[in-house]
Amino acid sequence: MEFLDKFVIPQSFEHIQLLHYLATLVLFLFVPFISIVFGSTILSLFFRKKGTAESDKGMLCYAKDLSSMFTVNKSVGIVLGIIPLLTILIIYVQLLHSTGNLSITYIFVSLLLITVALIFIYTYRYSMSFNLIFNSIQNFEPKDKSVSGEINKFSKASRNLSMKAGTYGVVLLLLAVWFLLAGLDLSLYPANANTQNLFAELFSISVIARLLTFLSFAMALTGSAILFRFFFWESGIKDIDEEYKTLVKKSGIKVTFYFSALIPIFLSVNLATFPKDTLSTSIFIYAGLVLFILFICYNILYAIIKNEKSNLYSILFMLLIISLCFSLTKDQIAMDNATKLQTLKLGDKYEVLMASLMGETKKAPKINGEEVFKVRCTPCHSFDHKIVGPPYNETLPKYVGKLNALVSFILNPKKVDAGYPPMPNPGLKPAEAKAVAKYILETYKK
DSSP: OGGGGGGOOOOOHHHHHHHHHHHHHHHHHHHHHHHHHHHHHHHHHHHHHHHHHHTOHHHHHHHHHHHHHTTOOHHHHIIIIIHHHHHHHHHHHHHTTTSOOTHHHHHHHHHHHHHHHHHHHHHHHHHHHHHHHHHHTTTOOOSSHHHHHHHHHHHHHHHHHHHHHHHHHHHHHHHHHHHHHHHHHHTTOTTSOSSOOHHHHHTSHHHHHHHHHHHHHHHHHHHHHHHHHHHTGGGSOOSOOHHHHHHHHHHHHHHHHHHHHHHHHHHHHHHHTSOGGGOOHHHHHHHHHHHHHHHHHHHHHHHHHHOOOTHHHHHHHHHHHHHHHHHHHHHHHHHHHHTHHHHHHHHHHHHHHHHHHTTOSSOSOOOOHHHHIIIIITTTOOSSSOSSSOOHHHHGGGGTTOHHHHHHHHHSOOOOOTTSOOOOOOOOOHHHHHHHHHHHHHHHHO
């Protein structure tokens, strides 16, 4: 996808940080919608097949309701399904500019697959309506028998189209999500992810863990959405018999309960596969919040089983969405940590461009590394003796000739020596971190 680099506009450090925030917000719209569309279509196909085999009209009606309620309409599919992923693609092109990272290619493939998948899923939805029409006139006997034959012919074709469209839609949507998650995983390796082959990446432990986490969230969220839509939204669905109501409630609770239990397992595996350089305290905080909210959801599910309070359905649904958003935030923080040095390079290019546009022969005034050191570093560090942190004379030898490694540590510090407390993030901008790292290394060499 190198041709997309031609459309990249240089951005300042601040604008790049805003792009990270925007990517997170866009995923907040995209992932819950796609999760529910995926889960509801799977359940619709399941209950349709089971209802057909058992000649159960309740299940067939439930399958039709699942296919129509959560896809809403074609415009929503475009606004929440295609446009957000296109936005993610544009943002990642900007953030990974000139790295040669294959993440962009995977996201582009995901965009193509999800477009086709949604076409099939909406075809499945509307063909279900045609099936109801044909079923309603199956006992109609026109005077012209050829008309009856045509009705049967189109009825059979509609049923076949419906099942095929739904199946193809689910399979393509799964592939689209798989490629997207592989692309997001590759973004954690901005400097060396251009040689990984397709099979090795898609079936890597980290991508499979991400995929299983998504599937668990998708089904759990779909189950809660069913309870929310049927029993809370606009005071619930009216005029449904007790047998149908029992079917809906039982399936919603079961799906939410079982798949919510899988999320902590796959989330833990996913977290364990993150590169060490991408980890930070905030990632573990958000992962902990995900688990805490899931614990609350289990208590709510127990309360739902015990009583019929409709407000619990909405609380359960919203908490699962919040839990999913916390999980997405965790992933984006890891991506932000992984691209700190890339952000520094892009920021430098921006300064060079702005200086040239302003007719300057050199860059804007450089940041004084010594001043940053005195303000931010001296309260905890010295070169020759311990204050709060270790003396630089003990820690800097491993960074000699490795400026970028030191910059990366300053931007995203981690606990290294058990004899000292973990270094807090100094909150420096990439350019400030680079300036102070240069100063520290130059002073140490003297």
